[in-house]
Amino acid sequence: MSVILGIDIGGSGIKGAPVDTRTGKLMAERRRIPTPEGAAPDAIRAVVTELVQHFGLDGPVGVTFPGIVQRGHTLSAANVHPDWVGLNADALFTEATGHEVHLINDADAAGLAEARFGAGQGEDGTVLVLTFGTGIGSALIHRGTLIPNTELGHLWLRDKHAETWASDRARERDDLNWKQWSKRACTYLQHLELLFSPDLFIIGGGISKKAEKWQGHLKLDRSRVVPARLLNEAGIIGAAMMAAGTAPDLDAAPSETAPSEDAPKPAKARPARKAPARPRKA
Structure with missing residues (x-):
């Protein structure tokens, strides 16, 4: 079926x-x-x-x-x-x-879809999908295998909680223009690039519909950054x-688990992680 x-x-x-x-x-x-x-x-x-x-x-x-x-x-x-x-x-x-x-x-779910059918299709490496909306969701995928429940929106950037500071809700709350928001998002992406070295960042969530407003401002040293395609x-x-x-x-x-031959191999579920109780230095 x-x-x-x-x-x-x-x-x-x-x-x-x-x-x-x-x-x-x-x-x-x-x-x-x-x-x-x-x-x-x-x-x-x-x-x-x-x-x-x-x-x-x-x-x-x-x-x-x-x-x-x-x-x-x-x-x-x-x-x-x-x-x-x-x-x-x-x-x-x-x-x-x-x-x-x-x-x-x-x-x-959004990450799997983008990696298979969207902006990450054909990418043979590490893909990090981020959804910017009320918070920041994340999906880490390596050669088709999902590492579930990464919850990278709850990282701390020195004294700032990532999704509270860089989500789309934060942009609206703090009345930021797209260049100002992109500066925050770029700081966050640079931290993730240092930690995970993804080949590709895919930016999803509500802001993916407005990629022309922010795409030119998100520049990283090693990783490529593209908007999500499946919206x-x-x-x-x-x-x-x-x-x-x-x-x-x-x-x-x-x-x-018994996936089909061409399906990605199953990933072991990891223990649930809570956001840190206090800021951690980046």
């Missing part, structure tokens, strides 16, 4: 569409439902169920979540209800929808890839 339903849970909207996971193309018009206020598990469950029923597809469903996901459990809740912490969300959605549901971090479809596509088994099955233990 190659056409799989992908659902992307966002801060303002929950979006879904069937995806041909062989090509990364949406097979029907995307449907969007506003995210319920407070984003509590029961309310989100109802919206996910509505989207599943709307499209009426058989088979598994991929769902993104804006937080740490480890073996189907949600382990952080920065921008959603705290009841998500420690919840077996795979089981919650599977029981509600009657479909086998596979959960993945939202930035990880708001990336999370949906990556979620469907996860459910189809064309991405590392982060829900299962490594011995339970």
Whole structure:
């Protein structure tokens, strides 16, 4: 089965569409439902169920979540209800929808999609996808293998928390023009370049639609920087890839994963990490 339903849970909207996971193309018009206020598990469950029923597809469903996901459990809740912490969300959605549901971090899903079908297609090396929005999401991919739950938006740059200082929300909050914001973002990217030496940075999130305003200002010594290509479809596509088994099955233990021959090898899930309690020197 190659056409799989992908659902992307966002801060303002929950979006879904069937995806041909062989090509990364949406097979029907995307449907969007506003995210319920407070984003509590029961309310989100109802919206996910509505989207599943709307499209009426058989088979598994991929769902993104804006937080740490480890073996189907949600382990952080920065921008959603705290009841998500420690919840077996795979089981919650599977029981509600009657479909086998596979959960993945939202930035990880966007990263997988961009690496396979978007701006990172054909890149044989290390790709670091960053989504700038309410916070900063990250996906680290090496030769097709995802290192899950990197949460690099929570790094400290001397006395500054990265996503609080350099996200798109920070740009709006501090009334920065694009050149001013790009200076902050460049400082952050330079720090990541020092730590990870990626061949390619892919810049996603809401700002990817305005690449002409910032792309000329983001210059690094070694790494290339490009805007994301899949825009708001990336999370949906990556979620469907996860459910189809064309991405590392982060829900299962490594011995339970059986991807196709051309799929990337599974990555072991890492223990959840919390943002540091106090600033650390860069």
